[in-house]
Each structure stands twice: as C-alpha cells, then as structure tokens.
Amino acid sequence: xxxxxxxxxxxxxxxxxxxxxxxxxxxxxxxxxxxxxxxxxxxxxxxxxxxxxxxxxxxxxxxxxxxxxxxxxxxxxxxxxxxxxxxxxxxxxxxxxxxxxxxxxxxxxxxxxxxxxxxxxxxxxxxxxxxxxxxxxxxxxxxxxxxxxxxxxxxxxxxxxxxxxxxxxxxxxxxxxxxxxxxxxxxxxxxxxxxxxxxxxxxxxxxxxxxxxxxxxxxxxxxxxxxxxxxxxxxxxxxxxxxxxxxxxxxxxxxxxxxxxxxxxxxxxxxxxxxxx
Amino acid sequence: xxxxxxxxxxxxxxxxxxxxxxxxxxxxxxxxxxxxxxxxxxxxxxxxxxxxxxxxxxxxxxxxxxxxxxxxxxxxxxxxxxxxxxxxxxxxxxxxxxxxxxxxxxxxxxxxxxxxxxxxxxxxxxxxxxxxxxxxxxxxxxxxxxxxxxxxxxxxxxxxxxxxxxxxxxxxxxxxxxxxxxxxxxxxxxxxxxxxxxxxxxxxxxxxxxxxxxxxxxxxxxxxxxxxxxxxxxxxxxxxxxxxxxxxxxxxxxxxxxxxxxxxxxxxxxxxxxxxxxxxxxxxxxxxxxxxxxxxx
Numbered sequence: 242x243x244x245x246x247x248x249x250x251x252x253x254x255x256x257x258x259x260x261x262x263x264x265x266x267x268x269x270x271x272x273x274x275x276x277x278x279x280x281x282x283x284x285x286x287x288x289x290x291x292x293x294x295x296x297x298x299x300x301x302x303x304x305x306x307x308x309x310x311x312x313x314x315x316x317x318x319x320x321x322x323x324x325x326x327x328x329x330x331x332x333x334x335x336x337x338x339x340x341x342x343x344x345x346x347x348x349x350x351x352x353x354x355x356x357x358x359x360x361x362x363x364x365x366x367x368x369x370x371x372x373x374x375x376x377x378x379x380x381x382x383x384x385x386x387x388x389x390x391x392x393x394x395x396x397x398x399x400x401x402x403x404x405x406x407x408x409x410x411x412x413x414x415x416x417x418x419x420x421x422x423x424x425x426x427x428x429x430x431x432x433x434x435x436x437x438x439x440x441x442x443x444x445x446x447x448x449x450x451x452x453x454x455x456x457x458x459x460x461x462x463x464x465x466x467x468x469x470x471x472x473x474x475x476x477x478x479x480x481x482x483x484x485x486x487x488x489x490x491x492x493x494x495x496x497x498x499x500x501x502x503x504x505x506x507x508x509x510x511x512x513x514x515x516x517x518x
Numbered sequence: 519x520x521x522x523x524x525x526x527x528x529x530x531x532x533x534x535x536x537x538x539x540x541x542x543x544x545x546x547x548x549x550x551x552x553x554x555x556x557x558x559x560x561x562x563x564x565x566x567x568x569x570x571x572x573x574x575x576x577x578x579x580x581x582x583x584x585x586x587x588x589x590x591x592x593x594x595x596x597x598x599x600x601x602x603x604x605x606x607x608x609x610x611x612x613x614x615x616x617x618x619x620x621x622x623x624x625x626x627x628x629x630x631x632x633x634x635x636x637x638x639x640x641x642x643x644x645x646x647x648x649x650x651x652x653x654x655x656x657x658x659x660x661x662x663x664x665x666x667x668x669x670x671x672x673x674x675x676x677x678x679x680x681x682x683x684x685x686x687x688x689x690x691x692x693x694x695x696x697x698x699x700x701x702x703x704x705x706x707x708x709x710x711x712x713x714x715x716x717x718x719x720x721x722x723x724x725x726x727x728x729x730x731x732x733x734x735x736x737x738x739x740x741x742x743x744x745x746x747x748x749x750x751x752x753x754x755x756x757x758x759x760x761x762x763x764x765x766x767x768x769x770x771x772x773x774x775x776x777x778x779x780x781x782x783x784x785x786x787x788x789x790x791x792x793x794x795x796x797x798x799x800x801x802x803x804x805x806x807x808x809x810x811x812x813x814x815x
Binding site for chain 2: 250251252264367
C-alpha cells in the first residue's frame, strides 16, 4: 500500500526500543524474515520470469529475455552479456518523486549489474556462441510493483528465481568455409532449450539493518525509517560471500562486522530446496 | 531435478482462490474485473459494472451489492470517503498557513485547521499569531493524529478537528493499515482490549494499536497532549500490542470486519500461535474460521 514515507517521533522511539528488547512491532524476532510468495513463469512471452512478494509488502516482478547479439570489436571475444534494468513503479510510494525514483532505479540497476557480471555467477563464457562474432545476451528486467521494505533481498530472490526459470534455445553450429568461418542456427524447439549456465551460482542477499546497537533482517518500511545503517551481504550456495554493500548514514562498529557476516541464506530465508541446492 | 522439488508454480493464484473460497461461504459475492455477475435482464447495472451482450459484468474487484433491481459493485480497496462525525486516524504530511494537511487514506489530503485544535492545558481562547508561529510544536510532519471529521468540502476533501481530550497526537504504539471497507461505523471507535491494549479504529482504515493508558490519566495531565515521548513500555505490553496488531492484520487478510468482538476472539484464537505466524496464510485462515464460528454463535 502506498504510504507517505513519513514517520512520527513516537513511532521511531517505539520501534527502536523494540529492537533493544528483541520484540519487533510485528512480533518477529530480530533475525526472522516475513512470509514470502514466489511465483515462476508469470510472463508468458519472456524466456523466464518470476515474481517475489515479501510480507504482502515489497513486490518485485522480473522478466528475462534471451536474444542473439553480436560481439563488437573491442569487447571480450568469448563472453555473453547480461544487461540489467530495474524500475520502480511510481505508484509504489508517494515519496519517490521522479528524481528520487531515478536515483533508486540507478542504484538498484548498478547493484544487480554487479551481482550478475562481476564474479563467478552466470557462466558468461558458455553464453558465447561463436567467439568474436555472436553471443547470447540476457536482458534482466525487474519491475518493483510495491514497496514494503527490504527491496534488495526481494529483488535478488526474484532475479535468481527468474534465471532458474529461464531457458536458452540450443544452437546448431556449422563450418561454412575452409577458412574456419562458422554459421549457426537457433533451434526453435522449446524441448531442446537449456537452463542458464551457472544460474545456481547466482547469490541471494541478506540485508542486515543496524539500529539501536543491534541488527536485524528484513526491515519493514517503517523499520527502514528507524535504521541507522544497512549492510547488504550477498552469499552464494557454497556459503561464500560475494559482495558487501553498506548504505545509510550511520556507522556500524567494526567489532560487529565479523558476527554480521556469518549470515546463512538457508537459515535466514528458509529457501525452498529447488532454488537453493 | 524433478517437478516435486519445484516451488509452487502459482502461489499467487492459489492464495487468491483460497481467499475467495473462504469468503463466498456467506452471502457476500466477491467478484473480479471482467467477471459476469448476472445475465438476468431484470437487473439494472449500477456503479462498478458494465453490460456486454446482455450480461452484467463487474468492472472492479469487490463485493456485489443488490438494492432491489440495482446491481452495484463496491470496490474492496477503494479509498476512504468521509462522512461528518467519523473518527479517523491520520498522518500530518505538511504545514500550511493556519492549517495542517493530513493524509487520511482518502482521495485527497484532509485539512486540520489551527482553529480546530485544543491548546495544551485546555486553554480556551482565539488562536493568535504566536500560536501560528509554533504550530510545529503541536503537530509536525509525520505525526499521527486521531480526529473527528468536522465538515466536508464540495470536492470531497475532509476537514477534521481534535477539539476533545479523546482526540490528539498518538503515542505508545503502532499503526496498522487495512482497507477502509473493513471498518464499520459504530457507537465508539476507542476500545480497550482486556489484554491491556488500546485500539483506535479509524474509519479510514488506519488503526492505532497502543498500550493501555487510563483515560483519567490523560485528563489529569492535559499538558501532555502534544508530547512526542512514549511512556515506559514493558516487554509484556509490547508483545501484546504486537499480537493484537497482527490479529487485526490477519482478520483483514481474511476480509473479516474489524470490531472489538472480532479482535477479542481473534486474540483468544491466536494465543496458541507465535505472534509472527499470525499473518501467514495458513494461520490467518485458521483464526478466521474460529472467529467466524464464534461470531455466528
């Protein structure tokens, strides 16, 4: 539900005091996620899609489209491409005017771009069809339909599920000339399509919010207003930390970092086995 | 990977179906946009419907209402339309000349005039220019107020007042937002739930759940009307507030009208569950079933 993005001093005090005694305003423990719904294959014309809704608040829809692209001179000759775009629907909250929404869109797009491109996640080399010539390009488009806090975690959950759901058509490669020149045909049969190579290595995020000398996960919208700083940790299925991003104006004491970085995705989220093997 | 390991493919559809199933048991008929209501030509189409090939079809997601031969659909998530005398909970969004603008979950912001508030200490006098200069000490942006609708403007905008000790700034609790259609007009909208929790049911769907404060203590201390500081709250009071708040969320998720009896029944039914589970689909439907059974008996 759209809100004004405002909070009263009494509410801030109530929520922050709640952190100190470990009772949150909605009765959760400090390290407890809200119930979430995950739907797969929600957009029929995409190569893969998913929608994740957490606690009847934040709602993210992700569509993945796979297309053939040319490898231009100067680009890495043997890698596919992933292009991300995140857009927040202006109806989500009243306080995101066009400029604030633009900034947020950029921030989230950058975050997603780094998560999908800058480490051993999706196997980009397997997305190459013919080196120096053609490759697959994955358009990952996310739409934030509703906001109720904890956008980063929900976004990555939806993206990972959409990649799990994505199928890339098989290609048939032929050598056409004596000089090693190659051509390829895309096989249209959907039965022949393959999963995204390395989708399982895409991480999930756990955002730890620092407030009132303690930290908690999965902040609701009101709780985000009461948070001093946020630490987003992305973890892959081997339990390795892939990225850490600190946001917010407050400081997190150095001595709590090691403790905060012990996040375990399965424990925090309770992820279904199929999505987190 | 076998299909058995896959997460539910259509949890959204399933959840929706479950909710419809739970609510069509009574006389209310829930419809979605495009759903045929009746093909009987004796009926006239009203608000929220249209006719296609002789069939009356819903244009909204809501409840079908029949008044004689007129068929209308009342939207479930419509914005709040006020009436004079309604008790509402609102949030101050901005200050203007001699008035505050208030978010009332309505189509447009409500107005709280400087002349429609009580001064701290209950002083009776006309508001002066110095009062205008310290308006932020009464209500600032973000503050929550409980108020009564004083009048309505021609375009449907709402003017509210807080000229009673019952009304004023809210403290010691948490706000729950539900569809306004679920709150019905009643004799009182201020309830003290026996577990030591106060509930203010704003007709605009904003519900304030807070720890119990003796009304006499407020009257004895009129200076505190505009305080921003919470009273000390014990862990027990805090858990009770959270439980009542989640009971209200659970009831609204199951489309049950929110009133004191429903809240008390839901509270009793909820005691065997952990607080945070109350808002899940499975537990909330279980609680809803118990509440419905008790309300009918």
